[in-house]
Amino acid sequence: MAFSSDNSSGPMNDINVTPLVDVMLVLLIIFIITAPLMAHKVKVELPEANLVRSGEEENERMMPITIAVTEDGSLYWNDEPITREVMESRLSSVAQQTPQPPLNLRADRTTRTGTIQDVVKVAQGQGMLDIGFVATKEKGQ
DSSP states (O other): OOOOOTTOOSOOOOOOOHHHHHHHHHHHHHHHHHHHHHOOOOOOOOOOOOOOOOHHHHHHHHOOEEEEEOTTOOEEETTEEEOHHHHHHHHHHHHTSSSOOOEEEEEOTTSOHHHHHHHHHHHHHTTOOOEEEOOOOOTTO
């Protein structure tokens, strides 16, 4: 910054920008030279996706499996009472299907979190990939 007045005979304080411009130009040249060296271009042949679905696949995909857990730990497979062992065997057979149907998990408001976690761990252990939780919206919201 320069401060001067018409009648001052003292030295003028200016910032010398020439060294700054020289350094910036050197850095610009260095980055222009090194930028192409930093971009490693590896040619990879990506697989092509087939996005065409048949009507049967969409119908199978739309039918989710619902497991309900009550407060006392009772399990229901699409509203049919089951035991933990039966649930494990059914989940292992469903996990082998392609496409794999989604799994919806419903629980009472007062169900213990540990019970829900156990069901999720069993489902993941059997190979289920799409696990969702079902909740209802409160009336006031």
